[in-house]
Amino acid sequence: MNSIADTIRSLAHEKNAVILAHTYQPAEVQDIADYVGDSYGLSVKAAATDADLIIFCGVLFMAETAAILNPHKKVVLAEPDAGCPMADMITAPDLAALAARHPDHRIVCYVNSPAEVKAMSDVCVTSSNAVRIVTQLPRDGGIIFVPDKHLGSFVEERTGRPLVLWNGFCPTHARITPAMAQAARAAHPGACLMMHPEAPRESRALADQLLSTGQMCSFVKTDGHAEYIVATEIGLIHALVRQNPGKRFFPLSPLITCPNMRKGSIDSALAALSGAGGRVIEVRPEIAAPAERALRRMLELGGPAS
Numbered sequence: 001m002n003s004i005a006d007t008i009r010s011l012a013h014e015k016n017a018v019i020l021a022h023t024y025q026p027a028e029v030q031d032i033a034d035y036v037g038d039s040y041g042l043s044v045k046a047a048a049t050d051a052d053l054i055i056f057c058g059v060l061f062m063a064e065t066a067a068i069l070n071p072h073k074k075v076v077l078a079e080p081d082a083g084c085p086m087a088d089m090i091t092a093p094d095l096a097a098l099a100a101r102h103p104d105h106r107i108v109c110y111v112n113s114p115a116e117v118k119a120m121s122d123v124c125v126t127s128s129n130a131v132r133i134v135t136q137l138p139r140d141g142g143i144i145f146v147p148d149k150h151l152g153s154f155v156e157e158r159t160g161r162p163l164v165l166w167n168g169f170c171p172t173h174a175r176i177t178p179a180m181a182q183a184a185r186a187a188h189p190g191a192c193l194m195m196h197p198e199a200p201r202e203s204r205a206l207a208d209q210l211l212s213t214g215q216m217c218s219f220v221k222t223d224g225h226a227e228y229i230v231a232t233e234i235g236l237i238h239a240l241v242r243q244n245p246g247k248r249f250f251p252l253s254p255l256i257t258c259p260n261m262r263k264g265s266i267d268s269a270l271a272a273l274s275g276a277g278g279r280v281i282e283v284r285p286e287i288a289a290p291a292e293r294a295l296r297r298m299l300e301l302g303g304p305a306s
Contacts, residue, residue, distance in 0.1 A: 004266055005032050011273050017053035019269060020045055022062065023213045024235035024261035029057045029078075032266055036239055038214035039065075039111050040126035040302060046070060047299060055272050056281075059260050061087045064115045067281040068288045069295060078272040079263045080279035084112055089168035090147035092116035098144060102164055105142040108134060109294060112170070113147055115283045118291035127151055127197055128212035129302035131158045136301050150174070154197040154204065172258045173198035176231055180253045181206040184229045188250050192223065195231035195252075207231065220244050233258050 012019060012034070020042050021033035030036045035045045039062060046054060046066035054075045056063040061084050063077035095117050099107060109121035110130070118124055125133045134155050137143065143161060145152040147168030156163050176199040185193065185206075194216050195207035204210055211219055213236050220228060220240055230237055231252035240249050271277025283291070 004270060008032050008266070008270050008273060011270075012055075015053050015273070016051050017055055017273060018045075018049050018051035019055045019057065019273070020066065021057035021264070022059075022235075022261065023217070023239045024233040024258055025057050025264040026235060026262065027238040028266045029264045029269060030235075030238055030242075032269060033057060038126065038128055038212050040128045040212070040298075041214050042066070043069065043111065043126070043295065044299065044304075047295075049073075053273075055269060055278070057264050057269055058082070059084045059087075060281075061112055061114065063279075063281045064283055065111060065118075065295060067283050068115060068118070068292050071285075071288060071292075075281045076272045076278040077281055078268045078278050079260075079265075080277070082260045082263050084260065086110075086112045086147060086168050086170045087114055090114070090117055090166055092120060094166070095120050095144075095146060098146070098164070098166065102142060102144055105144045105164060106137060107144045107146070108137070108163075109146055110148050110151060111295075111298075115287050115291050117146065118294050119287045120290070121146075121294045122297070123301065124294045124298040125302070126212065126298070128214050129298065130155050132303055133298065133301045134159050134161060134163075148198060150198050150200055150204075153201055154210065170198045172233055172256060174200060175255055176200065176203045176252060178203055178206055180255075181229075181231065184231075184250065184252050188227055188229055190225075191227035191229045191248075191250065192225040193229040193231060193252075194219070199231060203231075216240070217243060220247065232256065233261060235261060 047069045059082045067075040107121040145163040146166040149165045152165040227248045
């Protein structure tokens, strides 16, 4: 494993490449990445990098975002077929039909969506900044929020603003049930239960903290608990343990895994970096330009990354 990691670091230096990995990636991938973070943190890093080559260890919409923000750089998705079921739940024609029914509404688009949907949106958001951004939007006219109905209902709760929601969801976070939360509390009394806002409303009601993955990492660093129940994709626990060696972390359930994130491996990262594997991501200019405007507005309104 060390020889592969050394080869990756040497190749990355030689090619002026940066390796970006989501916190849901397997531990071996997180350990060789230059930056590990949530969707917002990765967007910030992608926008700021001076690397010539971006190797993205995550899923398609994340690599598309990096390509849109870096039109003159080469972006390679390490796992060519790693997609996002939530992103596939909405298309540009879907959004066009919804917008036609609500012509006075602004369109807020979760980054977990196709580039074509971002291109039709006024602003993009992530789970870490959706509340902050929606709070700042003018109150004349309504807001369409796509595609995640669970994150959208969370934003409604926190902002008091009614949203027109799409019937999309994350299949991984939708598995989080009240019964899982109750069982985890019984097994780990006194632990702080942190839950991702993509979880269904009835499950969110049982959490101590509702946080994006990046916010979970920031919260634990300064919080006084010794133990935490982590109600999101299990890959995050590796990052939490690495950043907080004196604390203990328990998955809500071993069932909370994302099959697409689990595809990641150190071998696929090396193959993408060497040119022997991966998928070069290109977004057509007529889609990339308006999508970039929505993403840049997110970076403007969203505040610093966690």
